[in-house]
Amino acid sequence: MSEQKPGESTRMSDDEALEFAEQVFDLARQGNAELLDKLLEKGLNPDLRNHKGDTLLMLASYHGQQETVQVLLKHHADPEIRNDNGQSPIAGAAFKGDLEVVRLLVEGGASVEGASLDGRTALMMAAMFNRTAIVDYLIGQGADPRATDAKGVTPMAAALAMGAAETAEQLRQLVSA
Template identity: 45%
Template structure:
């Protein structure tokens, strides 16, 4: 058993459930997982944090809740993608704004948020 008292299989299942909640933008249930001890920067097997999944799927309220609980806006997945670049790619303007407000690094990841903004004609989101 792990330090949490859960078997590796149980931990894997909890992470999968939390990842699904982040993808779906189910903020209330996801916050319950966090309030019961799930680390806010938990990542799936591909390195996608809960914040990355929420950002990529355009769930601004979930993104803000994760940031409020200390999620790192710059953790990149195994493909070196940052949450803000994913949000730019998906056209999630409100998510981009929340991540910028949290201090997301516009130059980290591949492509960087700046490069993604240029690529998708969304430079205005990063101005100012």
């Protein structure tokens, strides 16, 4: 590394900045909450987005990094930012089946519906993949079991289409009650 001469800029090159950003996104994916917390305390934007529109919170949520999700929410990461595909962090956590991350997101201000741009809700994602505990939790928090996406599909219909018998029955009992 060469010495800096007076008057020279200490700014990162574009390549260095991109490499740093990728490392930060890896911290979220891999769950390095301690280092991410330090970077956020130094002014890192908690809503930093990658080339797919994924925020740090989206990546941490999708990869089940509970402690990292807590750190990001503590630093006011917005749980409502959708990625370029219109997906929310809560829908990603419901898809992956991580009830604790779903809870953390709701406690951190995420909409319990977590609907994507096409109207698919977190409840639909949980129902499709037979995530019975998440279905119970989301409904207990006010998720609408009768909601429909842009194609008119309900959580129960989504579960049936995916062969998720347990959540289909769970939702059938709720809707008919």
